[in-house]
Amino acid sequence: MIQLENVQKAFGNNRVLRGMTLEIKSGTSMVIIGGSGTGKSVALKCILGLIQPDSGKILVDGKDASTGDRDAFLAKFGMLFQGGALFDSLPVWQNVAFRLLRGSLKRPQAEAREIAIEKLRRVGLKAEVADLFPAELSGGMQKRVGLARAIAADPEIIFFDEPTTGLDPIMAGVINELIREIVVEMGATAMTITHDMTSVRAIADNIAMLHDGVIQWTGPVSKMDDSGDPYLDQFINGRAEGPIEAVR
Template sequence: MADSGDIALPDTSTPGVPRIELRDVKKRFGHKRVLNGVSFKVMPGESLVIIGGSGTGKSVTLKCILGIIRCDSGQILLDGQPDDSSDRRTFLKQFGMLFQGGALFDSLSVWQNVAFRLRHARRPMPRKEARERAIEKLRRVGLGPETADLYPAELSGGMQKRVGLARAIATDPRIIFFDEPTAGLDPIMAGVINDLIRELVTEMGATAVTITHDMTTVRTVADHVAMLHDGKVQWFGRIEDMDSATDPYLDQFIHGRATGPIAAIR
């Protein structure tokens, strides 16, 4: 029998309390200031997409939430609790992640990749059960059982991304992070992955945080959008308000204009 680290725990969210909240988070690397007071909230069941140019701190923000790096100042609250509390371990048991490059293990078969977390928990899920779970999650992202015993090198880029998505949902997580989910995919496959993400997040009732440059991804998966610029949240709002927003930085970015306030400061 798998322990609570192998499958999603009961939802720990409290009505009205943000699932994730950042308060004036700052981070430097040497003399380079990356985050200069980032603040936002993600409520349970919401999908937040973080956008911004290269080097604006999107990945650093995600790593701070996950605890991979520590912020220099400010506060990160997870289910209303400081991220340095004992509740962080409970929080981390509830998340899944789709990595930008897929991050599949070349030496493991597809099903072993999907079931990796299940098989390497403190109390590993039995091999047969883990394989069955992996095949079920592969089916959920549109891949048949014949895929299970293939290796990543035998898959197309789109299939690898689907396998990564199956792994991200293998434990039925309450929180899912997506790092540039359509990077390297052609427009048609990118659309397929975006639709899958939106469908899965809605179906699971999961809280989602996505970082991306792809405006098609933004428009497909976002409930709310946060634009980072110069280490701060330049604009935050609902996806339906994005196109009518008057912020010049946001307007330039979402329309891909070469001229504007972002280009002017480079």
């Protein structure tokens, strides 16, 4: 379970998170929605420790995320980055098996390669892709490789940062399906950041809307359309008129 309690983070005078409180139960898929620049990625990076929050508490499985063995903590996570964030200098299979080639999860190279190829197959890529370099792949393939890397070490928690941004609708649908299947199959806790409402409906068990640095509304995806919350209504229906200023 992931808990954020009154998390605050400012960059200079820009108060991005102003007391974000949220709970993500184990084995569920939470999607965080909200306008650009509302702090969704900052929240995610705070959980991972890539950014230190100014105040508030972040607990993962009841333990404070800022203390304890960092390697063991990060070993629980897999993350799909918005742009893939694949390492240009490494072939695809080494990107996927990165964690399995070094550190506490290190395996023999042949075994790591086998696992990488299996994960590539799981995301719909052929074994031949394994020896290509990221620059030789299309955007959709890079996302899939990123997804394969995120699940390579069978993490308990997977983060997806804008998983469908920049993809055509069909490829976005494929990625959404894959995410849903993988999360269900692995029983992992998932947290996704997206603007894409198709993604939200395909991936989420629960959603949370972040606005003005706080969670404006949270609940099951089934109740999203009848929430009665004017902010959520405006956002999910993509209306220019409403409490959220269109020009920010």
